[in-house]
Amino acid sequence: xxxxxxxxxxxxxxxxxxxxxxxxxxxxxxxxxxxxxxxxxxxxxxxxxxxxxxxxxxxxxxxxxxxxxxxxxxxxxxxxxxxxxxxxxxxxxxxxxxxxxxxxxxxxxxxxxxxxxxxxxxxxxxxxxxxxxxxxxxxxxxxxxxxxxxxxxxxxxxxxxxxxxxxxxxx
Amino acid sequence: xxxxxxxxxxxxxxxxxxxxxxxxxxxxxxxxxxxxxxxxxxxxxxxxxxxxxxxxxxxxxxxxxxxxxxxxxxxxxxxxxxxxxxxxxxxxxxxxxxxxxxxxxxxxxxxxxxxxxxxxxxxxxxxxxxxxxxxxxxxxxxxxxxxxxxxxxxxxxxxxxxxxxxxxxxxxxxxxxxxxxxxxxxxxxxxxxxxxxxxxxxxxxxxxxxxxxxxxxxxxxxxxxxxxxxxxxxxxxxxxxxxxxxxxxxxxxxxxxxxxxxxxxxxxxxxxxxxxxxxxxxxxxxxxxxxxxxxxxxxxxxxxxxxxxxxxxxxxxxxxxxxxxxxxxxxxxxxx
Numbered sequence: 001x002x003x004x005x006x007x008x009x010x011x012x013x014x015x016x017x018x019x020x021x022x023x024x025x026x027x028x029x030x031x032x033x034x035x036x037x038x039x040x041x042x043x044x045x046x047x048x049x050x051x052x053x054x055x056x057x058x059x060x061x062x063x064x065x066x067x068x069x070x071x072x073x074x075x076x077x078x079x080x081x082x083x084x085x086x087x088x089x090x091x092x093x094x095x096x097x098x099x100x101x102x103x104x105x106x107x108x109x110x111x112x113x114x115x116x117x118x119x120x121x122x123x124x125x126x127x128x129x130x131x132x133x134x135x136x137x138x139x140x141x142x143x144x145x146x147x148x149x150x151x152x153x154x155x156x157x158x159x160x161x162x163x164x165x166x167x168x169x170x171x
Numbered sequence: 172x173x174x175x176x177x178x179x180x181x182x183x184x185x186x187x188x189x190x191x192x193x194x195x196x197x198x199x200x201x202x203x204x205x206x207x208x209x210x211x212x213x214x215x216x217x218x219x220x221x222x223x224x225x226x227x228x229x230x231x232x233x234x235x236x237x238x239x240x241x242x243x244x245x246x247x248x249x250x251x252x253x254x255x256x257x258x259x260x261x262x263x264x265x266x267x268x269x270x271x272x273x274x275x276x277x278x279x280x281x282x283x284x285x286x287x288x289x290x291x292x293x294x295x296x297x298x299x300x301x302x303x304x305x306x307x308x309x310x311x312x313x314x315x316x317x318x319x320x321x322x323x324x325x326x327x328x329x330x331x332x333x334x335x336x337x338x339x340x341x342x343x344x345x346x347x348x349x350x351x352x353x354x355x356x357x358x359x360x361x362x363x364x365x366x367x368x369x370x371x372x373x374x375x376x377x378x379x380x381x382x383x384x385x386x387x388x389x390x391x392x393x394x395x396x397x398x399x400x401x402x403x404x405x406x407x408x409x410x411x412x413x414x415x416x417x418x419x420x421x422x423x424x425x426x427x428x429x430x431x432x433x434x435x436x437x438x439x440x441x442x443x444x445x446x447x448x449x450x451x452x453x454x455x456x457x458x459x460x461x462x463x464x465x466x467x468x469x470x471x472x473x474x475x476x477x478x479x480x481x482x483x484x485x486x487x488x489x490x491x492x493x494x495x496x497x498x499x500x501x502x503x504x505x506x507x
Contacts, residue, residue, distance in 0.1 A: 026221010077192030131345025
């Protein structure tokens with residue numbers, strides 16, 4: 001595990017995590033639509049799966065979620081579990097779709113973010129958070145999906161550069 | 172290492188690690204608490220840098236989306252200000268009388284609680300946490316559980332503290348609960364909680380009549396006095412008593428919900444809701460002193476199948492536009 005952490009890709013990915021955290025804490029937290037903000041941390045986990053495959057997506061999602069958990073009040077580990085599974089799941093999207101037309105990855109991210117938000121709320125509810133699984137989840141999922149879809153092209157390229165570097169294959 | 176393990180086993184391993192961490196946190200783990208505290212401090216420069224970068228975008232966004240709302244609100248507030256100026260005069264007189272009564276009866280007063288003024292430096296990074304971050308912490312005496320207010324009323328409660336920062340759980344959070352008292356809406360100067368019954372009896376007495384005959388012709392006759400008694404029917408004036416319950420948040424932008432109000436309770440739209448300060452040592456309400464404003468009742472409905480009312484309360488505070496708040500350095504007396 002440690003040899004993987006010290007390799008270039010994960011060092012580059014760490015920088016991406018710091019940048020995403022800065023955007024999430026400082027920019028998106030202040031810009032809300034209907035009381036909802038985007039979730040670039042989830043976006044990072046999703047594009048890690050899309051760009052790097054199921055294994056890298058799962059590990060990256062776990063790391064990103066764990067970092068985010070440190071700053072939230074929800075039970076520690078819920079975000080890590082959710083993002084790990086989301087990154088892993090999105091890694092199974094066929095490579096032909098990923099490298100297809102320019103609008104395909106944002107569309108995939110839109111759908112995955114909407115489903116991922118509902119899954120995240122459901123997971124939080126399972127692990128004891130009360131009163132959050134309400135009809136408000138629907139507009140929340142739409143806002144998160146829209147923001148993530150807009151940022152998806154930039155996030156996808158950055159993550160592919162960080163995780164794949166030169167000729168590495170999706171794993 | 173992960174490639175040797177295989178995809179499926181790696182994900183299962185990571186999922187098990189996550190569940191283990193969740194179980195540890197739910198039971199309370201000092202290492203996780205310390206890690207969170209350290210992360211909160213470490214993230215402060217990132218938050219500051221992000222806000223500096225994002226402020227122009229946020230201002231542009233709010234300028235486009237909020238302009239009409241701000242204009243309408245400005246008009247409404249001007250009208251409301253005029254209406255409240257008269258009430259304020261009467262209210263100040265009532266507050267003076269109340270403070271004197273408290274002092275005479277040696278009752279605790281919110282005016283005696285030390286406070287710390289704090290600036291809101293960040294909102295919750297997640298859509299599921301209704302929190303804000305403020306720039307005071309344990310080095311100013313702030314502790315977990317302390318109430319946070321503004322001049323308009325209760326904002327929330329401190330849930331995490333570092334030496335120079337704290338996290339406030341807002342009243343809109345489903346995790347927030349506080350004991351409350353619902354006071355009937357009365358004009359300032361009317362005594363609450365009084366039932367008066369009046370009846371009166373009117374007695375009319377007619378003076379005796381004296382008939383006097385001319386001299387030598389006979390006796391003087393005096394008719395007896397006539398007394399008429401009239402009883403005025405009694406009138407009863409009842410001013411509604413305060414009801415108590417537990418108020419909980421229901422999510423950002425939503426009203427608070429009060430439970431444990433029995434269906435015989437008389438609660439009306441417009442009634443004022445304040446903290447009850449009761450239940451010292453219990454989970455609910457004990458961390459707030461009494462008589463802190465929470466809001467006004469906006470809806471009353473019966474819970475189907477249960478002998479209780481569901482009361483919705485709207486806070487006057489815009490929780491998304493907090494700038495400065497006050498932390499009450501208040502610790503309730505222990506139970507028993």
